[in-house]
Amino acid sequence: MRKISDWGNYPVIEAEVSGFDTTAQLRAQLEQPGDVIAFGNGRSYGDASLQNRILLTRRFNKFLSFNDETGELCCQAGVLLSEILDVFVQRGWFLPVTPGTKQITVGGAIAADVHGKNHHVDGSMGHHIITMDVMRNDGTVVTCSPTENAEFFNVTVGGMGLSGIILNATFRLRKVDTAYIREETVRASNLDEIMDAFEASNDWTYSVAWIDCLAKGDRMGRSILMRGEHATTSDLVQQMHKEAPLSPKQGMQLGIPINFPDFALNPLSMKAFNFAYYNKTRPGTHQQIINYNSFFYPLDAIDNWNRIYGKRGFTQYQFVIPKEAGREGMRTILKRITDSGLGSFLAVLKLFGEQDSFMSFPMAGYTLALDFPISLKAMDLFKELDAMVADYGGRLYLAKDSRMDAAMFEKTYPNADEFRQAIALLNEGATKFSSLQSQRIGITS
Amino acid sequence: MKNVLILGATSDMAQAIAKKYAAEGWSLTLAALEKELLEPIAGDLQVRNEIAVQTLEFDATDFSNHRKLYESLSTKPDVVIAAFGYMSDQDEVRNDLEDIKRTIDINFTGMASVLSVVAEDFEQRGSGAIAAISSVAGDRGRQSNYIYGSAKAGLSAFLSGLRNRLAPKGIHVMTVKPGFARTKMTENLELPAALTASPEQIADAVFQGLEKKRSVVYTLWMWRFIMLIIKHIPEPIFKKMKM
Numbered sequence: 001m002r003k004i005s006d007w008g009n010y011p012v013i014e015a016e017v018s019g020f021d022t023t024a025q026l027r028a029q030l031e032q033p034g035d036v037i038a039f040g041n042g043r044s045y046g047d048a049s050l051q052n053r054i055l056l057t058r059r060f061n062k063f064l065s066f067n068d069e070t071g072e073l074c075c076q077a078g079v080l081l082s083e084i085l086d087v088f089v090q091r092g093w094f095l096p097v098t099p100g101t102k103q104i105t106v107g108g109a110i111a112a113d114v115h116g117k118n119h120h121v122d123g124s125m126g127h128h129i130i131t132m133d134v135m136r137n138d139g140t141v142v143t144c145s146p147t148e149n150a151e152f153f154n155v156t157v158g159g160m161g162l163s164g165i166i167l168n169a170t171f172r173l174r175k176v177d178t179a180y181i182r183e184e185t186v187r188a189s190n191l192d193e194i195m196d197a198f199e200a201s202n203d204w205t206y207s208v209a210w211i212d213c214l215a216k217g218d219r220m221g222r223s224i225l226m227r228g229e230h231a232t233t234s235d236l237v238q239q240m241h242k243e244a245p246l247s248p249k250q251g252m253q254l255g256i257p258i259n260f261p262d263f264a265l266n267p268l269s270m271k272a273f274n275f276a277y278y279n280k281t282r283p284g285t286h287q288q289i290i291n292y293n294s295f296f297y298p299l300d301a302i303d304n305w306n307r308i309y310g311k312r313g314f315t316q317y318q319f320v321i322p323k324e325a326g327r328e329g330m331r332t333i334l335k336r337i338t339d340s341g342l343g344s345f346l347a348v349l350k351l352f353g354e355q356d357s358f359m360s361f362p363m364a365g366y367t368l369a370l371d372f373p374i375s376l377k378a379m380d381l382f383k384e385l386d387a388m389v390a391d392y393g394g395r396l397y398l399a400k401d402s403r404m405d406a407a408m409f410e411k412t413y414p415n416a417d418e419f420r421q422a423i424a425l426l427n428e429g430a431t432k433f434s435s436l437q438s439q440r441i442g443i444t445s
Numbered sequence: 446m447k448n449v450l451i452l453g454a455t456s457d458m459a460q461a462i463a464k465k466y467a468a469e470g471w472s473l474t475l476a477a478l479e480k481e482l483l484e485p486i487a488g489d490l491q492v493r494n495e496i497a498v499q500t501l502e503f504d505a506t507d508f509s510n511h512r513k514l515y516e517s518l519s520t521k522p523d524v525v526i527a528a529f530g531y532m533s534d535q536d537e538v539r540n541d542l543e544d545i546k547r548t549i550d551i552n553f554t555g556m557a558s559v560l561s562v563v564a565e566d567f568e569q570r571g572s573g574a575i576a577a578i579s580s581v582a583g584d585r586g587r588q589s590n591y592i593y594g595s596a597k598a599g600l601s602a603f604l605s606g607l608r609n610r611l612a613p614k615g616i617h618v619m620t621v622k623p624g625f626a627r628t629k630m631t632e633n634l635e636l637p638a639a640l641t642a643s644p645e646q647i648a649d650a651v652f653q654g655l656e657k658k659r660s661v662v663y664t665l666w667m668w669r670f671i672m673l674i675i676k677h678i679p680e681p682i683f684k685k686m687k688m
Contacts, residue, residue, distance in 0.1 A: 002635040062489035
């Protein structure tokens with residue numbers, strides 16, 4: 001037994017923890033009856049990969065094959081996105097989809113069906129899976145794809161690890177000329193401006209905004225839109241970049257060695273941070289060439305940044321609301337958040353494109369993600385926000401969630417009922433895939 | 446292209462060491478007891494680094510076969526890293542003679558046997574470097590794991606002597622004492638984070654240590670001092686402690 005938690009350090013539990021190197025070892029572990037869930041690199045925020053018994057997938061991390069004509073990569077599910085980048089960027093390939101951290105496993109990326117700054121163009125991770133192998137609770141292995149065992153594929157993509165343990169996956173990497181991004185930043189002084197800017201950025205492959213949730217009144221929603229394209233060699237200007245277009249200089253890695261005391265994060269320190277970030281960008285539109293790490297993974301440069309929230313832990317409230325409800329809905333919800341004064345250190349706004357999948361989080365509309373230190377006040381606020389999100393026809397992201405209740409899940413995920421039945425069927429037998437989250441939101445008992 | 450031979454290549458530490466050498470552009474020969482576990486490891490390194498990787502079956506306790514096995518290598522290594530080992534739960538098996546023998550055979554006799562063969566070849570060629578994974582458990586016998594500890598103490602003494610013999614000939618021998626490591630042996634244990642090295646940290650320490658010709662490497666610096674203190678506790682006090 002040992003203490004274990006996901007990225008938000010809330011909740012922290014005691015669990016029986018073990019890993020595996022081979023499918024035979026995994027099969028032997030699944031013979032032990034009871035509830036069990038896969039745990040990748042612990043970057044989901046809440047309790048989606050927590051259970052009394054946990055199977056660590058990180059050791060199952062071998063690259064199996066790569067086709068340098070097509071970019072098709074087959075690897076085991078414990079491989080980190082960062083490992084893929086370390087190996088393949090220098091050879092001119094990039095991930096088809098990446099969230100804001102590269103410290104997640106391929107299995108986790110599929111189970112949470114993660115999205116990135118290119119969702120409006122390329123969809124979520126699940127759209128790029130050509131085929132994958134998944135081990136069921138009885139030790140059998142199912143090969144599935146959008147055409148082979150499609151129903152099983154559909155409950156596995158975005159299925160939060162409840163259909164089985166993803167063993168390996170094949171997907172196509174994206175060809176790039178350089179390791180750099182041609183980035184354009186646009187400063188927007190309020191919510192209307194940023195939404196206009198998003199809607200005018202549909203042709204850009206990548207777009208995301210950092211929004212200052214503490215700005216009130218006329219300035220509410222003031223933000224910086226960052227949009228980008230993979231730079232071509234002719235985009236590069238600096239001699240250093242031109243000489244080694246696929247090998248960016250690694251930036252400095254900083255670390256947070258210990259949990260910060262609770263008082264380190266307060267409205268004043270957060271306001272200072274948000275203001276500094278906003279003012280770093282001058283008004284108007286600006287272009288620059290930056291390496292992919294700075295563009296996609298600014299927070300990965302600080303190891304264990306979750307420790308700034310101290311021992312009590314934190315959660316990230318990420319919701320999406322349909323585009324029709326977007327302007328009014330986002331204004332109402334944002335106002336409630338700014339009025340609460342519990343506002344967050346980091347808030348990210350993004351316009352999703354269409355999404356057609358069984359259980360995944362994205363939908364055509366606006367998504368906002370905010371960090372909150374765990375507190376009773378914040379928990380009360382979330383209840384209020386849940387009601388608003390549900391009213392607008394939106395939902396919460398399971399990969400970030402640690403506290404939504406079953407009614408909220410039921411109301412906001414249209415296939416909740418069907419999903420529950422499918423998982424119940426798959427889980428027949430002595431061993432069940434089930435997480436603390438799936439129990440809390442009523443998918444598993 | 447330089448070649449490294451890793452003995453016991455399926456452990457987490459050895460896999461991290463292999464990745465490090467592969468990333469530095471070395472060719473690899475991986476040897477381990479369970480050859481079927483080696484294939485995906487070798488395949489992975491080939492996809493990652495586009496380098497040559499050979500695999501072979503190696504049984505640390507099949508002493509009489511060590512010379513033949515080493516002589517059969519088509520590429521003779523520039524560096525040999527011996528990373529195999531065996532540790533059981535001593536509370537369960539402390540009176541089990543078979544397990545005691547196995548602990549000594551793998552951790553000491555197997556190491557001494559295979560490294561003697563390697564040393565002979567390096568001596569003839571006049572170049573080469575050896576690193577072997579020993580343990581802080583060998584620095585002083587403690588009640589919780591003195592059987593394993595004594596085998597590792599023997600190994601540390603063996604390596605020290607071998608280093609002494611080969612140093613004038615330009616051949617370097619390095620002893621590695623990892624301390625706590627986050628590996629499959631310890632994944633269900635709560636370890637003090639500050640004292641626990643990841644396999645990657647150990648791999649870096651081994652690679653850098655050999656580059657700098659260090660003699661004894663504790664992967665995390667505090668361990669050198671922790672063991673220094675433990676070694677110097679007077680026996681009358683030490684024997685009453687629970688360690």
